[in-house]
Amino acid sequence: MYTASQLLNNINNYIANLDFVRQPKELYVPIEYTMSLGGKRIRPLFLVMAYNLYKENIQDAFSAAAGIELFHNYTLLHDDLMDRSEIRRGKSTVYKIWGDNTAILSGDAMTALAFSYMTNVPQECLKDVLAVFSTTSLEVCEGQQYDMDFEKRADVSESDYLEMIRLKTSVLLAASFKIGAIIGGANQTDSDLLYLFGEKIGIAFQLQDDLLDVYGNPDTFGKKNGGDILCNKKTFMFIKALELANPSQKANLQEWILATNYDANEKIAAVTELYNQMNIREVCEMKIHEYYISAFDCLDGVKVSAAKKQELKTVIEQLMNRNA
Amino acid sequence: MYTASQLLNNINNYIANLDFVRQPKELYVPIEYTMSLGGKRIRPLFLVMAYNLYKENIQDAFSAAAGIELFHNYTLLHDDLMDRSEIRRGKSTVYKIWGDNTAILSGDAMTALAFSYMTNVPQECLKDVLAVFSTTSLEVCEGQQYDMDFEKRADVSESDYLEMIRLKTSVLLAASFKIGAIIGGANQTDSDLLYLFGEKIGIAFQLQDDLLDVYGNPDTFGKKNGGDILCNKKTFMFIKALELANPSQKANLQEWILATNYDANEKIAAVTELYNQMNIREVCEMKIHEYYISAFDCLDGVKVSAAKKQELKTVIEQLMNRNA
Numbered sequence: 001m002y003t004a005s006q007l008l009n010n011i012n013n014y015i016a017n018l019d020f021v022r023q024p025k026e027l028y029v030p031i032e033y034t035m036s037l038g039g040k041r042i043r044p045l046f047l048v049m050a051y052n053l054y055k056e057n058i059q060d061a062f063s064a065a066a067g068i069e070l071f072h073n074y075t076l077l078h079d080d081l082m083d084r085s086e087i088r089r090g091k092s093t094v095y096k097i098w099g100d101n102t103a104i105l106s107g108d109a110m111t112a113l114a115f116s117y118m119t120n121v122p123q124e125c126l127k128d129v130l131a132v133f134s135t136t137s138l139e140v141c142e143g144q145q146y147d148m149d150f151e152k153r154a155d156v157s158e159s160d161y162l163e164m165i166r167l168k169t170s171v172l173l174a175a176s177f178k179i180g181a182i183i184g185g186a187n188q189t190d191s192d193l194l195y196l197f198g199e200k201i202g203i204a205f206q207l208q209d210d211l212l213d214v215y216g217n218p219d220t221f222g223k224k225n226g227g228d229i230l231c232n233k234k235t236f237m238f239i240k241a242l243e244l245a246n247p248s249q250k251a252n253l254q255e256w257i258l259a260t261n262y263d264a265n266e267k268i269a270a271v272t273e274l275y276n277q278m279n280i281r282e283v284c285e286m287k288i289h290e291y292y293i294s295a296f297d298c299l300d301g302v303k304v305s306a307a308k309k310q311e312l313k314t315v316i317e318q319l320m321n322r323n324a
Numbered sequence: 325m326y327t328a329s330q331l332l333n334n335i336n337n338y339i340a341n342l343d344f345v346r347q348p349k350e351l352y353v354p355i356e357y358t359m360s361l362g363g364k365r366i367r368p369l370f371l372v373m374a375y376n377l378y379k380e381n382i383q384d385a386f387s388a389a390a391g392i393e394l395f396h397n398y399t400l401l402h403d404d405l406m407d408r409s410e411i412r413r414g415k416s417t418v419y420k421i422w423g424d425n426t427a428i429l430s431g432d433a434m435t436a437l438a439f440s441y442m443t444n445v446p447q448e449c450l451k452d453v454l455a456v457f458s459t460t461s462l463e464v465c466e467g468q469q470y471d472m473d474f475e476k477r478a479d480v481s482e483s484d485y486l487e488m489i490r491l492k493t494s495v496l497l498a499a500s501f502k503i504g505a506i507i508g509g510a511n512q513t514d515s516d517l518l519y520l521f522g523e524k525i526g527i528a529f530q531l532q533d534d535l536l537d538v539y540g541n542p543d544t545f546g547k548k549n550g551g552d553i554l555c556n557k558k559t560f561m562f563i564k565a566l567e568l569a570n571p572s573q574k575a576n577l578q579e580w581i582l583a584t585n586y587d588a589n590e591k592i593a594a595v596t597e598l599y600n601q602m603n604i605r606e607v608c609e610m611k612i613h614e615y616y617i618s619a620f621d622c623l624d625g626v627k628v629s630a631a632k633k634q635e636l637k638t639v640i641e642q643l644m645n646r647n648a
Contacts, residue, residue, distance in 0.1 A: 023466070024466060024469045024470055024473060026469050026472075026473055027465060027466060027469040078428055078429070078432060081428065082424075082425040082428060082429065100406075100424075101406040101472060104402055104405065104406060104428060105402070105406065105465055105468055105469055105472075107432075108402060108431075108432075108435070108465050109462055109465040109466075111432070111435050111461070112458055112461035112462040112465060113458075113462060115439055115454070115457075115458045115461070116455075116458035116459065116462065119451065119454045119455060119458060123450075123451055126447075126450050126451055126454075127443065127447055127450055130439070130443045130450075130454070131440075131443060133439075134436055134437075134439045134440035134443055135440065137435070137436035137439070137440075138433055138436040138437060138440065141351060141429055141432050141433040141436060142347070142348060142351060142433075144429055145348045145350050145351040145429055146348055148350075148425060148429075149348060149350055
């Protein structure tokens with residue numbers, strides 16, 4: 001059994017040693033650039049940790065782990081283009097440096113690479129692994145589509161939002177656990193439970209991200225507060241605030257939503273103050289806790305020793321407590 | 325053994341019955357639209373024909389056939405966006421109707437669907453099928469990148485061009501044959517030979533397309549002549565013309581290449597006349613013939629009866645002789 005930091009070292013080495021620089025350079029340099037920007041590598045970590053619940057020869061899981069990380073980075077690359085996000089991990093995004101077409105095509109090539117690495121698993125589990133991976137790939141697109149659609153809709157409900165973040169974010173974390181478990185030889189129940197564990201943890205992470213966007217410490221969270229408030233993003237907190245507001249608070253919120261000419265800091269402070277009046281922080285924390293508890297219930301059902309699951313629990317706890 | 329038109333009927337029915345309209349509609353309607361535009365369906369046809377060289381229960385090959393057609397249509401969808409092509413098969417392209425982001429994301433979803441359908445093959449050949457398919461997916465991106473790069477380069481050689489069209493067009497035809505053969509249970513030599521057959525036929529098809537762009541009958545070819553000449557596309561014919569021109573012809577060609585203010589019909593007529601002086605049509609026809617002969621040499625080596633191969637030969641001959 002390996003510690004998470006041992007696994008992370010191995011994963012980082014494995015990914016750093018993949019040679020993405022081939023011909024034509026114009027296609028591959030942006031891929032190398034994207035993959036060298038780092039990130040927490042939590043999807044490959046989860047995949048290898050799930051594998052390691054069942055087997056010790058972790059090198060058998062690294063190709064699939066690289067596949068899941070390539071896939072994740074491809075979705076970021078295309079999402080940044082669609083959302084016109086100029087900065088990712090402190091650096092210019094691919095479309096900003098090389099233009100739209102390069103971003104489209106390098107992203108497309110990354111999907112092909114992702115499937116190629118994902119195919120490199122033992123023959124007997126290949127079909128199951130690819131069924132999970134291709135279904136997940138499609139669901140992530142559905143999630144991104146909902147996210148873009150919600151920008152233009154005024155009637156996004158709590159369940160709409162939770163379903164969107166499930167598709168856009170959670171299913172890939174869930175798939176990471178499940179694929180690792182399948183390669184490790186887990187039985188169907190265990191791999192399904194690990195999928196559910198990842199799905200719930202993923203939703204908790206995203207709700208936590210939304211919370212930190214408003215209440216996080218900008219020094220440790222790495223982003224300025226209030227980005228979601230400024231662009232009227234229909235997050236769980238926003239939806240809850242509209243739901244819980246009394247008539248005067250609701251009018252006040254609506255005014256800020258429709259405002260076109262305002263001081264950014266003033267809007268953030270005003271909306272945050274409304275959130276505070278309605279205890280939105282606590283409402284959100286309770287929801288996160290709900291998913292968190294329910295996730296660990298799933299993990300408890302997984303038929304491996306508590307000692308083996310402890311490392312996974314510790315990692316999840318660390319990730320949940322970042323910048324709280 | 326089925327006739328090509330029986331297979332095509334079956335393939336068209338199978339694809340028409342795939343249900344692409346799911347939620348969110350914004351993601352899936354453009355996919356349904358793209359797949360309903362038709363096209364010759366030659367890739368799925370080749371896949372099923374190669375399969376049918378070995379086995380009769382053709383329904384086992386339809387999912388992979390749908391996968392290859394979805395993949396092909398996804399590349400067209402993204403290429404049209406990158407090339408800003410407004411019309412495809414007589415209809416507006418996806419990005420023209422629904423915008424860039426929909427074109428990116430619906431294309432991404434089509435890749436996921438393509439891999440999903442491609443995974444639905446007998447377990448024992450899945451790894452080989454996916455190895456061919458994921459390698460090919462990557463090569464098609466490389467081909468598109470070279471194609472875009474060549475627009476900005478003045479030094480594209482004959483071999484550069486042939487390699488570009490091999491990657492952009494041929495490898496997917498080659499993969500169609502090879503995947504069909506693998507699913508059909510062909511041995512390694514046969515499936516490799518069928519790959520080479522498709523690769524050479526694909527290059528011959530593309531050279532034929534380039535030829536028809538200049539010399540085809542616009543009524544039967546369905547496009548106006550001279551599109552490639554107008555945009556100075558570095559086709560085989562263009563490269564050969566620059567190579568074979570005498571100094572005065574070369575100066576004349578260069579003048580037309582650099583011209584910014586001209587009558588389109590006049591440019592097409594003048595460049596075509598230069599091609600005629602240098603017998604470029606015959607040079608191109610000879611090259612096509614070379615690939616064609618070499619392709620059939622590969623097919624001859626495939627260890628199935630001549631009777632079984634005849635239907636395939638007939639289809640290829642029909643495709644080569646279209647609008648000649």
